[in-house]
Amino acid sequence: MKKAGATKSLIYVFLIVITLLNLVPVVVMIFTSLKSNDELVSGSFSLLPKHWMFDNYRQAMESGNWALYFKNSFVVTVVVTAGSLLFNTLAGYTFARIRFRGSTMIFVCLLAGMMVPAQSIVVPQFIIMKSIPLFGHNDIWGQGGTGWLNTYFALIIPALSGSIGIFMARQFYASFPKDLDEAGYMDGLGYLGTYLRIYLPLSGPLMATLGILKIVSVWNEFFQPLIFTNTESMRTIQLALSLFKGEFTIQYNLLMAATVLVSLPMLAAFLLFQKQFVGSVVSSGVKG
């Protein structure tokens, strides 16, 4: 019994040490954002700032039009999350509850899209974006202008579809009893009505899971904005942060202040909804 107690203490010590070590980069990021320039160039390192320079945050945000970058990221994240939740659950419901010709084949094709790395089709995607007719000064043949490049469309439309989302929604809706569809039919509801009136109100857990996955991935997305936009007016926060470095000889305190602000929304959401975050990661993996 004594030995078991000692082992347990050892496990605690080990876990505490590893967890704290794991948090070192985040802690350094936060404290560095509050240090003065003099302290950073002095060469001696201490974890806590000698003077707490909260003004660094103001300076970092004045280095560019950060209000605009946050607005861009916010708009894209909200629209993509809302839109993809609607489209993906609607499709998942259709594949799970309605029998129609070709459904299996279409579903398998959509699922196969999961295997295609976004980076491997970025060249033709770029050309297609550039050639969307009648947008960005393009003519009806998609020539002459920039199409959807440097617009919200480029950042939003492709992200609205999602193989994983459709797959998880289908799994979710497949578990309901047949009575629900019959009840809808009896009430004179069509398929869309059955989804909206009966299934949607029961979709809370599914929406939470898909929503968390989508919000984190869109907020943190770097590749798409990098390729499909190059004007300041369309810049997202991740893109802005990646460009922060070049604007000065690196001033790490300001750079870390910007890094903290860019990371803060997801860190806060994670700490508040840890259980749901972990749950969505697990269900996207183990069940999917």
Place this chain on the structure above:
Amino acid sequence: MNAKWKRTLTPYLLILPNVLIYFIFIFVPLLCVVYLSFTNYSILSAGHWVGLSNYARLLEDKLFMGAVRNTIVFWIVSVLPQMAIGLVLAALLNSKIKGLPFFRAGLYLPSVISGVAVSMTWLYLYDYQSGPFNAALKALHLNPINWLGDSQYALMSISILGVWVGTGYALIVYLAGLQSISQELYEAASIDGATRLRSFIRITVPLLNPMTFFIFVTATIRSFQVFDYVYVMTKGGPLNSTNTIVNSIVDTSFAQYEMGYASALSIFLLAITLVITLINYRVGTKTLDS
């Protein structure tokens, strides 16, 4: 008649948004990238058919083969530690300890930070002059290391960051797997006189096979797409020592405008991903059967 038609058509309308977007932004690009890989298309000039010459060039391309080698090194050096550390930590967290939410939060936290933010943070940690890592080395009277500026260390440094980011994911999935294993198995084993280590190796690890497999495949596919860290921290340098496959694709298409050749490189990435996924599917169905 009208109502019946409506009921036949509705399912197609309900999936239409997804199918349309999928068609325009995945299916068509997939066909295009295959076609483009046989041309010398550039955004600056219309291309023409060049047969297999892009692929011949790819095999001779030392820069790209270096990128493939770097990507493979990153894959091995980051994925295996992620899984090993994730498994050990998950097993410890599963041993009826208090404060699970605290440990889990602290260990999974890096996964919710964006690739760019992670890169910036580690750029400072690794900084040769003022970074904390070198400050620690100096305090121990060791020579500072040029973590990102020396081609000998740069790829290793980025791989360490990959472990830091990826371990939380392995941990979470393993923990879920462990929680689904019945305690009775262990009780039976301990009655038979098995030590904890022995029952971990004999009972736990085999039962976690599906998780191990799943984490391995997911982490592998992700690591073959590594880009953000490299782009932000080193731009593939020094001396191309951290150049990766995706970095090559982006550079070839959007800095040198050789989109035909970049398409051949993309096909290479696509092929690797497909092979991994197919092996996944084969072995995955086998482990589920047994």
